[in-house]
Each structure stands twice: as structure tokens, then as C-alpha cells.
Amino acid sequence: MASSTKSNSKTAKSSKNGKKSGTAGLDESVVTSKVDHLELFRQMFLIRQFEIACGENYSKGLIRGFLHLYIGQEATGVGAISTLREDDYVVSHYRDHGHALARGLDVNRSMAELFGRATGTSKGKGGSMHLFDAAKGFMGGHAIVAGQLPLAAGLALAQQYNKTDALTICFFGDGSTNQGIYHETMNLAAVWKLPVLFFLENNMYGMGSSIERVRAGGIDFYPGMATYGIPAAEVDGMDVLAVKEATEIAVERIRDGEGPQFIEAKTFRFSGHSLADGQKYRGQDEVKEWEERDPVATFPAQLIKRGLVTSDQIDEIKTEVNEAVAKAVEFAEQSPDPDLPEIYNDVLA
Amino acid sequence: MPEILLREALKRGLEEALESDPRVFMMGEDIGEYGGAYAVTDGFLKKFGPERIKDTPISEQAFLGAGIGAAAAGLRPIVEFMSISFTLVAFDQIVNMAANLRYMSGGQISVPMVIRAPTGAGVQLGATHSQSFETWLAEVPGMKVVCPSNPYDALGLMRSAIKDNNPVLVAEPALLYGAKGEVPDEYYEIEIGKADVTREGSDITLVSYGYGMRPVNDAADKLASRGVSAEVLDLRSLSPVDMDAIVASVQKTNRVVVVDNARRRGGVMAEIAADLQERASEWLDGPVMRVGSIDVPWPYNRGLEREVLVDADNVLTAVADGYGL
Structure with a gap:
């Protein structure tokens, strides 16, 4: 896929869309800007190592339920969330670990939640698909496909009602787009000009169903936003800087009161839908092709090649992250299960 | 004691809340320009403005879901359904989201939202408009369900529902909107959960x-x-x-x-x-x-x-x- 950003006609006409977000890569404008490249890498690497540790502990039976890994999609969540302020909200889907970590959720408590322990973010009552940290504006992993979209619209409605310039970013996958609530929410958000950024992580598969098998009209969703008058852009989801720049443009427009925006990032999960997935529905060639563009490998390599960082700096981050993840697993393992009376807490306020 | 209609009692409860708490706002199909299918919100748009009396598209899932998000962010939305049968369209949002959110988040997020819906048969609307799904929602942990039988209870329960920090369904018997009853001018509430x-x-x-x-x-x-x-x-x-x-x-x-x-x-x-x-x-x-x-x-x-x-x-x-x- 080309790394350039395509936009629908409405976006293209907008004066603010003069610069093409997807061309960011490591071009001069980005190199000279104040992007914290090392921090972006640290977050992507943290997510990668966290997910690998999750997979291992799932195999050991220490994490149960459904486990959906974010491996391969790190650049989308990290690039997008890096543009936000503290008073913005983040809403995610069931593949939510990456967004949670990019939003700065405590690594130990996140891992503990996956282990179902009392020290977890939801005291062990949410699990992998339901990570929350309201204090950080992280309003959940949500596990009914597309069910989180109106929640995000409502959070944005409150931001608008309170006359702030804060916004809500809502992540969802390509599988969401065939739910009726997806279309309902797009319309509602557009009619009310809500400060919400719809961020589609198009990883080409809804569980085992490739887009082509379940959607009429091809693999691109962003042109459909013209129906709702929502400016939409496509971005290379394997390029963290491109994602960051595309999101910055959308975020600025929302803060300026222009209403909802839509970004479609083309991305790919390198592993199965969940740990229970044998991936009989797709060939390994396709997976390998995408893996060659692995942002966790290509991004630091480019940074070093350009002389923006040294390999020592990258190695240092790797060591730090590996220690942090090992510690998180240890923390989770040593944390107690919730007491049984916890069953009855938090049902009603 | 003055006698008023159940419809007027509900209206009084809503109006008081809109007047006294800026976090309270209303959403629903045709509650604004039209005045509400059962005229409960008649005149509200003029009095409180379009930011607080929001006419919605016919998108029950989306506007109920938006109510949940607004409540999660600290507002106190009152969401009207034109019929309790239409809540079926939004059941996923009501049950999976509104009722479960607090528990799933370990108590981090509350949903102080009122869902209003006319319920019950008796006015010849046929199978799709005559049902009483307050009985289904009464089974769902994480939310409350009330249903008044007279104007006094309608006002007292509405006041409590709006103050409650949980999702509360107020099922309004469609046959009783025109029922008359005594309602005192003095303020009172009716505790939810008491017969x-x-x-x-x-x-x-x-x-x-x-x-x-x-x-x-x-x-x-x-x-x-x-x-x-x-x-x-x-x-x-x-x-x-x-x-x-x-x-x-x-x-x-x-x-x-x-x-x-x-x-x-x-x-x-x-x-x-x-x-x-x-x-x-x-x-x-x-x-x-x-x-x-x-x-x-x-x-x-x-x-x-x-x-x-x-x-x-x-x-x-x-x-x-x-x-x-």
C-alpha cells in the first residue's frame, strides 16, 4: 500500500487539508518538528512486549477468557493517542490493551486485570476486553462490536454541552461497520456536530471474515463518510508518524468546532483474532507481507538510519520495557484474587 | 389537595429538574418541536432551548447510547422512548452498556440516566406497540425499574429517578397519562425500592x-x-x-x-x-x-x-x- 493519504472529496476541498498526512513518514517536516520519536517507539515496543507476555501467560492458563492481541497494530493506537490531551476521552474495542497502554494506564494494574486479580484496573471483574481508567479518560474496552460508538458520541456530547474544546476518540474495527449502530452513530454525531474522532482500525478481517467476503463496495470505508458529511481520511496504519500527523489534523479541526472527523488506518494483526484462532481463513504469505512492514522493527531502523537516534538509545528502551513487562507479570502473579464479597460491589452506585 | 393528571405530574418532575440542575437534559424522538408523543414535554423546547431539549433521529440505539456516554461524563440525561416496545431496538445499549458499565469498570464509571417509556396495552396499537418490557428489564442487575400507578407516585418516583446515580427505567402506563389524582404543592420524593x-x-x-x-x-x-x-x-x-x-x-x-x-x-x-x-x-x-x-x-x-x-x-x-x- 502506498503511504500517501487519500481523502474524500469533502476533506480534499478543505483548506486545512493542504498537507497530506500520510506522506509524513520521516520527511523533513516531521524530522524538524518536536516529535518525541523515542517515546513513540517506547510505547509501541511496550505494547508489543506486553502482548507477547499476555500470549505466554494465556498458554500457561494464568490469563483466561478471550484474549485479542494488538500485535501489528501498534502504530495506529500509539500515533493517534499521542496527539491527545488529558481532558480528552479514549474509547476502545475489545482489542484494547494497546490503546490502554498508549493512554498511560498502569502496566502492572493492566496486567493484573488480565490475570483477574484484585489489583487489576477493574478489580479483576472486567478482564482483557474491559480495561478502564476513568481518571485517565480511558472509558473502556468494549466487547459488543460497534457498541462503543454511541458511548463515544455521548462523551463528546458532554464535552460539547460543557462548552469545552476537549474531544473523544473512538477506536473500532472494520467489523463494526456492518452494524446498524455504526451508521446511526455517524449520522447522530454529524447532525449534532459532536467533537468526536472516529478512528477505524481496518485490519482487513472481522474475526475470520475478510472484508471482501462480508462487505459490498471494497476494502475502503472512508469514502462512505461523504454520506454523513463527515470529513474522512485514509492513512497508513503501519506508519506511526503518518498516523500521528493525520490525527493531529483531525484533532485540530474538532477543537475548532468543525464537528466529527473520521480516519481510516489500514493495518494488520499479525496473530489470530484471539488466542483460540488457528487462522485457517488466510494464507501465511499475506501475513508475511505485512510483517515486513512491522512498525516496531521498521520505525527504529529508520530512526537510526536517519541519525535521529542511536541504536544504544533503542536498546536502552528495550531493556527498560522488558524489565517493566517482566515486573508487571510478577506483580499480577503475586496479586491476590478478589475476595468473594467483591461479587456484590459495584452493581449499583 | 390540588388534582392533576399523571402526564402533568411527570411534566412537573422533569421541569423542576431542568430548572434546578444544569446537568439535566432531555433527548428523544419528537420531544422538542412536536412536544412529545404523549405531550409530556410540551413547551419544553421554548423554555429550555435546543441544547437541553434534544430532538433525535429515529435511532434508538445511538441516542440511548449517547445518553450513556453523557451520563458517564457526569451529565444527567433523561432519554425518552416513544414506546417501551422500542427499547428492544436499544436493548444491547441498555443491558450490555448502561447496566454493566459500573460493574465492568470496577465501580469507576456510573450512569446516572433516566429512561422514560410509555408501557402497556389497552389503546389498540397492536402487537408491536402494546408490550410491557419493564418486566424484562427488572431482571437486569445494575439498573432500577419503577412504574407509577397515579400522579402522586409519578412525581415522587420521577424526582427520585432523576436524583439516582444509576440507570433508572421509568415505565409510564400509557393508559394512565390522563388519570387524575391528588398531588400536594409541598415537595416530597418516593424512595425507589419501597412498595x-x-x-x-x-x-x-x-x-x-x-x-x-x-x-x-x-x-x-x-x-x-x-x-x-x-x-x-x-x-x-x-x-x-x-x-x-x-x-x-x-x-x-x-x-x-x-x-x-x-x-x-x-x-x-x-x-x-x-x-x-x-x-x-x-x-x-x-x-x-x-x-x-x-x-x-x-x-x-x-x-x-x-x-x-x-x-x-x-x-x-x-x-x-x-x-x-
Whole structure:
């Protein structure tokens, strides 16, 4: 896929869309800007190592339920969330670990939640698909496909009602787009000009169903936003800087009161839908092709090649992250299960 | 005491909240320009403006879901459905999201939202517009369900529902919007989860709620004319349900008939009957008798619909069958 950003006609006409977000890569404008490249890498690497540790502990039976890994999609969540302020909200889907970590959720408590322990973010009552940290504006992993979209619209409605310039970013996958609530929410958000950024992580598969098998009209969703008058852009989801720049443009427009925006990032999960997935529905060639563009490998390599960082700096981050993840697993393992009376807490306020 | 309509009582409760709490706002289909399908919000748009009286597209999932998000962010939305049958379209949002959010987040997020919906049959709207799904939602942990049977309760329950920090369904009996009743000018609230003994008696306990109170009260009058003293309980709340009050009454009368205006099968009264078997069988002189509407889709024809609906004769038959009174 080309790394350039395509936009629908409405976006293209907008004066603010003069610069093409997807061309960011490591071009001069980005190199000279104040992007914290090392921090972006640290977050992507943290997510990668966290997910690998999750997979291992799932195999050991220490994490149960459904486990959906974010491996391969790190650049989308990290690039997008890096543009936000503290008073913005983040809403995610069931593949939510990456967004949670990019939003700065405590690594130990996140891992503990996956282990179902009392020290977890939801005291062990949410699990992998339901990570929350309201204090950080992280309003959940949500596990009914597309069910989180109106929640995000409502959070944005409150931001608008309170006359702030804060916004809500809502992540969802390509599988969401065939739910009726997806279309309902797009319309509602557009009619009310809500400060919400719809961020589609198009990883080409809804569980085992490739887009082509379940959607009429091809693999691109962003042109459909013209129906709702929502400016939409496509971005290379394997390029963290491109994602960051595309999101910055959308975020600025929302803060300026222009209403909802839509970004479609083309991305790919390198592993199965969940740990229970044998991936009989797709060939390994396709997976390998995408893996060659692995942002966790290509991004630091480019940074070093350009002389923006040294390999020592990258190695240092790797060591730090590996220690942090090992510690998180240890923390989770040593944390107690919730007491049984916890069953009855938090049902009603 | 001044008499007002149930519709006016609801309106007063909503208006007070909109006036006193800037976090309160309303959303729903045609609640603004049109004034509400049952005229409860008539005049609100002019008084409170379009930011607080929001007409929505016909998108029940999206606007109910948006209410959840707004509540999660600290506002206090009141969301109106045109019929409780339309809540089915938004059931995923109500159950999976509104009711579960607090628990799933380990208590981090609350959803202080009121869901209003006209409920019940009796006005010949056919199968899709005549159902009583407050009975289904009363089963869902994480939310509360209330249903008033008169203007006094409608205002008191609405005040409590709006103040509550949980999702609360206020099921409004469609047949009772025009019902008249005394409502004092002095402020009062009605606690959610408490039943009301509307009539004291010694021979038999009759339990119902909402529109079901009409046949129950008629039956109690007829029993009284025969010298049978019925104690009548209006549940007011279906979740939590006030089992203590029901058990206490049964301990006094030793006889009970539970009456559901909704379909008989699988409703709130089925649950209450099961609880009574466990908690009060030693006090009972006979079986827990259960009355409900006939278990068929609601028919349109007036005569057929009347036949399906619970009436006082159905209640009296149960009293006679169960206890020979």
C-alpha cells in the first residue's frame, strides 16, 4: 500500500487539508518538528512486549477468557493517542490493551486485570476486553462490536454541552461497520456536530471474515463518510508518524468546532483474532507481507538510519520495557484474587 | 389537595429538574418541536432551548447510547422512548452498556440516566406497540425499574429517578397519562425500592403495579362489598422489588394474589410468586395465585384486546380459585 493519504472529496476541498498526512513518514517536516520519536517507539515496543507476555501467560492458563492481541497494530493506537490531551476521552474495542497502554494506564494494574486479580484496573471483574481508567479518560474496552460508538458520541456530547474544546476518540474495527449502530452513530454525531474522532482500525478481517467476503463496495470505508458529511481520511496504519500527523489534523479541526472527523488506518494483526484462532481463513504469505512492514522493527531502523537516534538509545528502551513487562507479570502473579464479597460491589452506585 | 393528571405530574418532575440542575437534559424522538408523543414535554423546547431539549433521529440505539456516554461524563440525561416496545431496538445499549458499565469498570464509571417509556396495552396499537418490557428489564442487575400507578407516585418516583446515580427505567402506563389524582404543592420524593400499602386489609393480599392497580382496586372494592377485607400493595418499583413488604402483608392475611398487567409468563409476578414460595409458604393458607394478561401477541381488535388484558374479574376468579373467597 502506498503511504500517501487519500481523502474524500469533502476533506480534499478543505483548506486545512493542504498537507497530506500520510506522506509524513520521516520527511523533513516531521524530522524538524518536536516529535518525541523515542517515546513513540517506547510505547509501541511496550505494547508489543506486553502482548507477547499476555500470549505466554494465556498458554500457561494464568490469563483466561478471550484474549485479542494488538500485535501489528501498534502504530495506529500509539500515533493517534499521542496527539491527545488529558481532558480528552479514549474509547476502545475489545482489542484494547494497546490503546490502554498508549493512554498511560498502569502496566502492572493492566496486567493484573488480565490475570483477574484484585489489583487489576477493574478489580479483576472486567478482564482483557474491559480495561478502564476513568481518571485517565480511558472509558473502556468494549466487547459488543460497534457498541462503543454511541458511548463515544455521548462523551463528546458532554464535552460539547460543557462548552469545552476537549474531544473523544473512538477506536473500532472494520467489523463494526456492518452494524446498524455504526451508521446511526455517524449520522447522530454529524447532525449534532459532536467533537468526536472516529478512528477505524481496518485490519482487513472481522474475526475470520475478510472484508471482501462480508462487505459490498471494497476494502475502503472512508469514502462512505461523504454520506454523513463527515470529513474522512485514509492513512497508513503501519506508519506511526503518518498516523500521528493525520490525527493531529483531525484533532485540530474538532477543537475548532468543525464537528466529527473520521480516519481510516489500514493495518494488520499479525496473530489470530484471539488466542483460540488457528487462522485457517488466510494464507501465511499475506501475513508475511505485512510483517515486513512491522512498525516496531521498521520505525527504529529508520530512526537510526536517519541519525535521529542511536541504536544504544533503542536498546536502552528495550531493556527498560522488558524489565517493566517482566515486573508487571510478577506483580499480577503475586496479586491476590478478589475476595468473594467483591461479587456484590459495584452493581449499583 | 390540588388534582392533576399523571402526564402533568411527570411534566412537573422533569421541569423542576431542568430548572434546578444544569446537568439535566432531555433527548428523544419528537420531544422538542412536536412536544412529545404523549405531550409530556410540551413547551419544553421554548423554555429550555435546543441544547437541553434534544430532538433525535429515529435511532434508538445511538441516542440511548449517547445518553450513556453523557451520563458517564457526569451529565444527567433523561432519554425518552416513544414506546417501551422500542427499547428492544436499544436493548444491547441498555443491558450490555448502561447496566454493566459500573460493574465492568470496577465501580469507576456510573450512569446516572433516566429512561422514560410509555408501557402497556389497552389503546389498540397492536402487537408491536402494546408490550410491557419493564418486566424484562427488572431482571437486569445494575439498573432500577419503577412504574407509577397515579400522579402522586409519578412525581415522587420521577424526582427520585432523576436524583439516582444509576440507570433508572421509568415505565409510564400509557393508559394512565390522563388519570387524575391528588398531588400536594409541598415537595416530597418516593424512595425507589419501597412498595406502598394503598389499602389495609386482613383477609387477602393483592399485589400489582402501574395499570394493574386498576383491576386490583376494582376487585378489592367488590370483595369489600362481600365482606372480604383485601390489603392492596402497589409495588411502585419492580427493581429492586420490596419483598419484605409483600411478605409482611402475607404474614398478616395468609392469602395472596399477584397481578401483572404484562403477560403472565416470565414476568415480575412470576419471580415474586417464586420468592413467596420460599419465604412465606408457612404463612399461606393456599397457593400463591398469579394473574397476568394472556400469553399471546397483543391483538388489535378492541374486544380481543380487552379480553387479553387483566381485569377485576380475572383477579376475583383467582381469589375464589385459590382461597374460596
